Amino acid sequence: LSICSRTVEPLEYYRRFLKENCRPDGRELGEFRTTTVNIGKCLCSITTADGSALVKLGNTTVICGVKAELAAPAADSANKGYIVPNVELPSLCAERFRSGPPGEEAQAASQFIADVIENSQMIVKEDLCIANGKLAWVLYCDIICLDYDGNLLDASVFALLAALKNVQLPSVTINEETGLSEVNLKQKNPLIIRKHPVATSFAVFDDTLLIVDPTAEEEDLATGTVTIVTDEEGRLCSVHKPGGSPLTGAKLQDCITRAITRHKEVKKLIDKVMKSITPK
Amino acid sequence: GVMERSREQLLRQTCEAVVLGVLHPRTAITLVLQVLSDAGSLLSCCLNAACMALLDAGLPLTALFCGVTCALQPDGTILLDPTARQEQEARAILTFAIASSERKVLMANTKGSCSVEEMQQCLAAAQRAADTVFQFYRDSVRRRYSKS
Numbered sequence: 137l138s139i140c141s142r143t144v145e146p147l148e149y150y151r152r153f154l155k156e157n158c159r160p161d162g163r164e165l166g167e168f169r170t171t172t173v174n175i176g177k178c179l180c181s182i183t184t185a186d187g188s189a190l191v192k193l194g195n196t197t198v199i200c201g202v203k204a205e206l207a208a209p210a211a212d213s214a215n216k217g218y219i220v221p222n223v224e225l226p227s228l229c230a231e232r233f234r235s236g237p238p239g240e241e242a243q244a245a246s247q248f249i250a251d252v253i254e255n256s257q258m259i260v261k262e263d264l265c266i267a268n269g270k271l272a273w274v275l276y277c278d279i280i281c282l283d284y285d286g287n288l289l290d291a292s293v294f295a296l297l298a299a300l301k302n303v304q305l306p307s308v309t310i311n312e313e314t315g316l317s318e319v320n321l322k323q324k325n326p327l328i329i330r331k332h333p334v335a336t337s338f339a340v341f342d343d344t345l346l347i348v349d350p351t352a353e354e355e356d357l358a359t360g361t362v363t364i365v366t367d368e369e370g371r372l373c374s375v376h377k378p379g380g381s382p383l384t385g386a387k388l389q390d391c392i393t394r395a396i397t398r399h400k401e402v403k404k405l406i407d408k409v410m411k412s413i414t415p416k
Numbered sequence: 417g418v419m420e421r422s423r424e425q426l427l428r429q430t431c432e433a434v435v436l437g438v439l440h441p442r443t444a445i446t447l448v449l450q451v452l453s454d455a456g457s458l459l460s461c462c463l464n465a466a467c468m469a470l471l472d473a474g475l476p477l478t479a480l481f482c483g484v485t486c487a488l489q490p491d492g493t494i495l496l497d498p499t500a501r502q503e504q505e506a507r508a509i510l511t512f513a514i515a516s517s518e519r520k521v522l523m524a525n526t527k528g529s530c531s532v533e534e535m536q537q538c539l540a541a542a543q544r545a546a547d548t549v550f551q552f553y554r555d556s557v558r559r560r561y562s563k564s
Contacts, residue, residue: 240421247422255529360433362524371531375510375524379429382479382520385539392532 147357154345161351166394168349169194171405173294175302176413187303187327191295194351195285200295201278202303206317209265209272217264217272221249223279223292230284230352245288248376249279252293252365256333256373259300263328266308271317273305275327286351289363289376293335294402301410303327331367334402335374336395338362343381348394362388364395368403423459427466430513430523436476445475456500457485459511459525468553472560480516481523482549484542485509488530494538496545510538514546 142149142160153159163169174180174190182188185201209216223245227235238246253259264273277299279292304324310317339350339358350358360380365373372392377383431447447469449462460483467481487498487506495502503509508528515522521539530538 240425243418243421244425247418250418251527255527257529360429367529371529372526372535373529375526375535377521377524378426379431379433379513379523381433382515382517382522384518384520385536385543388521388524388539389532389536392535 146353150341150354150357154341154347159347159354163349165345165347168398168401169196169351171294171402173298173405173409175298175409179413185299186305187299187301189295189298189302191291191298193287193291193294193349195283196281196287196291197283198279198281198288198291198295200280200292200299202299203276203278204303204305205274205276206266206271206308206319207274209269213261214269215265216261218274219250219253219259219261219264219277220274221253221277221279221296222246223249223281223288225281225284225288229281233284241288244378245279245292248289248363248374249277249292249296252333252335252374253296256331256365256367258297258329258331258333258367259327260330266317267310271308271310275300275303284352286353286355287337287349290335290337290349293333293365294406297329297332297334298406298409300327301329301406302413331369331373332403332406333365333367333373334395334399335363335365336391336398338364338391338394340381340383346387346391348398362391364391366392366395366399368399370396370399423462426459426523426525427462430463430481431466431470433522434477434479434481434515435470436478439476454500456498456503457483457511459483460485460497460513463511463513463523464549468556471553471557478517480550480553481513482516482546482553483511483513484545484549485511486538486542488528488534488538492534494534494541496541508534510535510542512539512542514543516546516550519543519546 140149172192177183180188180190182201186204187202190199223242225233225242227233306319306321307323308317308319338346339354340360363376463483487495488508490507508530511525513523
């Protein structure tokens with residue numbers, strides 16, 4: 137029996153497990169890692185943010201903070217506010233990321249999150265408008281990865297959703313005489329979240345095998361990745377397959393079916409957590 | 417900006433999946449795409465340009481790929497290769513990179529939301545349309561090499 141080292145021949149080591157339909161960490165091919173989420177000022181520890189959430193997907197840890205600020209709406213969309221997501225992969229989360237300007241992975245992830253918000257219409261920009269043409273909310277959503285162990289996109293989307301559900305916007309009125317805005321911090325309203333998108337990522341191995349929720353090691357060995365974002369009605373908000381091994385339409389359909397199942401699990405988890413933090 | 421970075425990632429990983437890099441060790445293959453004008457279906461135009469450039473360079477490829485954009489109009493009809501105006505009015509835009517071997521999906525990118533059935537219909541339409549694009553590749557290459 138030849139000794140197959142995890143560091144010398146990682147692909148062969150992995151193939152041995154995949155032959156038995158499992159993975160080195162003991163999971164099955166379609167099994168997710170333990171997902172935990174902490175929402176709000178008490179549990180999440182960002183006291184200065186208007187909404188915050190910390191999501192752990194196995195070892196992958198992502199924190200999201202939402203800050204709401206006031207700004208004038210753009211000239212061509214006078215009744216719309218802004219949502220500005222930003223994903224950061226600081227050098228502390230993994231060896232591969234160096235400090236300096238954001239790398240390609242961080243920028244691509246930021247674009248992906250912006251697309252998910254836009255496609256799913258989870259927040260309608262018209263809801264963020266306070267006074268047509270004069271004042272609107274800007275939501276700065278900062279998603280920071282604290283520990284990178286694969287599947288960044290799933291964790292980021294989940295953290296964003298949880299943080300936005302936690303946001304309480306103070307009521308703002310415009311004083312007729314002075315024309316200035318008056319912010320009433322005592323009276324807060326929750327943000328209107330219309331849809332709940334959930335992302336499910338898969339890694340493609342050897343052009344044929346699909347594994348769910350890849351770790352960083354699995355992502356490096358994989359020949360491709362697919363991310364499917366669904367909302368609660370079973371509609372597809374995003375099918376993100378950035379290159380990688382070709383897949384048939386049937387395999388893509390399998391991914392979508394698995395993503396719809398995952399959506400129900402995540403929705404249940406978020407509802408449970410929201411209920412536990414809402415004061416009765 | 418981030419949009420360009422995201423498109424670069426899509427194109428790079430699509431090309432990496434088809435180019436036989438093992439035959440060219442210690443080599444960098446740089447693909448530079450310059451948008452001269454954007455009248456809709458930009459991403460699939462970039463994909464087609466990239467594939468034809470790789471063909472022209474004579475690089476060894478496992479398969480050819482072509483980009484097809486589908487626009488889902490508000491009334492549910494599927495429009496292939498939409499113009500900028502049609503893209504704005506559409507409720508969803510799906511771009512696929514289809515490989516020449518068995519018409520498998522190499523890359524998928526969606527904008528807007530759609531149902532699962534609609535996505536499958538768009539994919540089927542894109543796979544059928546890929547035949548036309550590959551025929552265009554064949555004709556172009558034939559024309560290029562018929563003069564010499």
